[in-house]
Amino acid sequence: MNTLHIDPRITRRNLLRGGLGLGAFAVLGLAGCSNEGRGGGALATNASVALPTYIPFDGIPLDLKGTNGVSDTMLAYPANPKALTDGPPGDGQDIRALAMTNTSIPPSVDRNEFWQALNERLGCSFAVSQVLAGDFTDRFQTAVAGDQLPDLFTILSGQVPGLPGLLAERATDLTDLLSGDAVAKYPFLANIPTESWKSTVHGGKIYGIPIPRGPVSSQVTYARQDLLEAQGITAQVSSLDDFHALCKELTSSSGRWALGQVPRPYLRQMYEVPNGWTEAGGKLVSANEHEGQEAALEAGRRLVADGLVHPDAFSVEQPQRKTWLVNGTITLLDDTFSAWSDFSNFPISEEFRLAVVPPPLAEGGGTANIWLAGATHNITSISAKSADRAEALLGVLNYLAAPFGSAEHLFKNYGIEGVHHELKGTDPVLNDKGRSELQLSLKYLAEGPWVNFLAGSPDVAQAQYDAQTATVPTAVRNPTEGLFSETGSRRGPQIGETLMSVETDIIAGRKPVSAWGPAVQAWKRGGGDKIRDELQKALAERES
Incomplete structure (x- = not known):
């Protein structure tokens, strides 16, 4: 099989419980709303903003330096990580945050040693309200309506109607604190590449910090390589027919299915959509x-x-599908490059190995290109009510964005040695307590540039690097990334969900494939054409 080892994540509201990933939302026209606030009449104003100066942190040598969009990679964690900060960040006052999660909720602070240790290091009580990704948009809108946004809150790209206006009213303007060389006061935030900062600019002002991801949020299809080898399967996936035949071979009457969901982006990539x-x-x-x-x-x-x-593919969230992949109920699952690390939170066997299956062209004759995800996963903003604490809160976010290989990064991601992880050589390997207690959504509040790494598994990190090297440089970009459509932000989700409903009905066999054309025309009349016109105008302004 033409495969490479690697990684998975994602869920928005399951909507029609179809388990669509972000790549599918792009197809439905919602990606035109991503990285909101940089289109229309505001674009020229946004362009005049000096983005934070990029000051890469180079204090920790990398094993494999990524190029052409590929992520940097470490095969082993540096020995004896050094602290890069001195004393607690912030102002000592309590902090409240609202963030999404793709994992189970951890024990409460009174039963969570990691959370207690985090509070000690921050010098305050850090209260994180976590919401499953599929429910986050609704919860966020409720908090906005009730004027209950906490000190820090995450915003998912493309899911907030009228975002520029909302931020102008509810978030702190951080331009003077972060623009240009001012960001140097927060060196770990300055380590975030320039492209990711574009998503934080709305109405000519910087309203947050970005969570950089880029290529690692791109979706791919995974296979349980160990299960394939156990069955002696070496079939080449060189066309759609080959893929269908492979799925038949992997499905048995003994309670095993090939797929945990229909790999919609993967199939579309085969047809060069x-x-x-x-x-x-x-x-x-x-x-x-x-x-x-x-x-x-x-x-x-x-x-x-x-x-x-x-058979339950349309009625569950992605974490359940990952459980199926771990226990062998399914063999193939589509998710993102960045999600490999999520499997360290599952009780996997030593034999467990994943492989990336690149999409072939449907009719054969070559490999199709994957879709490249946007540079930013989400942004974190500071409430307007907390504007007087903005510098202190940025200090806390800077701490949480400490680079890979630092003592701060080690603690944030692996907790305390002997309590949450054990060392395997120099690698911190999480134990059950660590897998449970560390799931505080800190990676969605502040994060440095992504580094491919899996503790105790240098072969997986190498495979991640190899798979990205094989797919990312030729990945297809969305030409509207970074542009904003007001209609898209307000009407896009509604008309997109309607179109997705038809799509799901087609795939489930409830409607014929011919229903797609009329549904697309309804999408265009309902706002799709207006979204296109607004994006077209923004694109012309950007290129002028």
């Missing part, structure tokens, strides 16, 4: 209108009709 939008002759065209859509939907429908997809 664009990443959200494509630009042709100076005009934007939605990927919803691409000629390969119906063929990809038919391929998904066949997988379901032939019983190759778990």
Whole structure:
């Protein structure tokens, strides 16, 4: 099999419980809303903002330096990590935060040694209210409506209507504190690449810090390589027919299915469907209108009709699918490059190994290109009510963004040696207590640049690097990344969900594939064409 080892994540509200990843939202036109606030009349104003100066941290040598978008990689954790800060950050006052999570909720602070140790290091009580990713948008809107946003809050790209106005009213303007060389006061935030900061600029002001991800948020399809080898399966996945045949071979009557969900982005990539939008002759065209859509939907429908997809695929969240992959109930699952580390929170066996299965062109003759994710996963803003504490809160976020290999990073990600992790050589390997207590969503509040690494498994880190090297440099970008459509922010989710409902009905066999065309026309009339026009204007302004 033409595969490479690696990693998975993602869920927004399950909506129709179809388990779509972010790549699918791009196809449905919602990606035009991502990295909000940089389109329309505000674009020129945004362009005048001096983004934070990029000051890369180079104090810790890297084993494998990424190029052409590939993430840096470490095969072993540095020995005896040194502290890069001196004393607690912040002002000693309590901090409240609202953040998403893709994992189970950890024990409360009174039963959580890591949380207690975090409070001690921060010199305050750090209260994090966590919400499952699928429910986060609703919870965020409720907090906004009730004027209950805490000191720090995360914002997911493309899911907040009227975001520029909301931030102007509810978030602290951080421009003077972070613009240009001012960011040097917060060296770990200055270590975040410039491209990611673009998503924090709205209405000509900086309203948060970015969580940089970029290529590692791109979706791929994984296989349980150890299970394939145990069955002696060496089939080449060189076309859609080969993939379908592989799924049949991996499905048995003894309670094992090939797939945990229909790999919709993967199938679309086989048919070279664009990443959200494509630009042709100076005009934007939605990927919803691409000629390969119906063929990809038919391929998904066949997988379901032939019983190759778990029967509960449409009714569960992604963490459950990961559990199926771990226990061998399924063999294939699509998720993101960055999600490999999530499996360290599962009771996996020593034999457990994943492989990335690159998408072939549907008719054969080569490998299709994956879709490149945006540079930023989410942003973290400071409440306008906490504006007088902005510098102190930025100090805390700076602490949480400490670079890989530092003592601060080691604690944030692995807790206390002998309590939450044990050393395997120089690598901190989480134990059950660590896997449970560390899930505080800190990585969604502040994070430095992504580094491929899995404690105790240098082969996996190497495989991550190899898989990204093979796929990321040729990955397809969304030309509207960084642009804003007001219609997209307000109407996009509604019309996108309606279109997704039709898509799910087609794949589940409740509607014919021919229902897609009329549904796309309804999407266009309902706001899709207006979204295109707004993005087209923003694109022209950006390029002028």
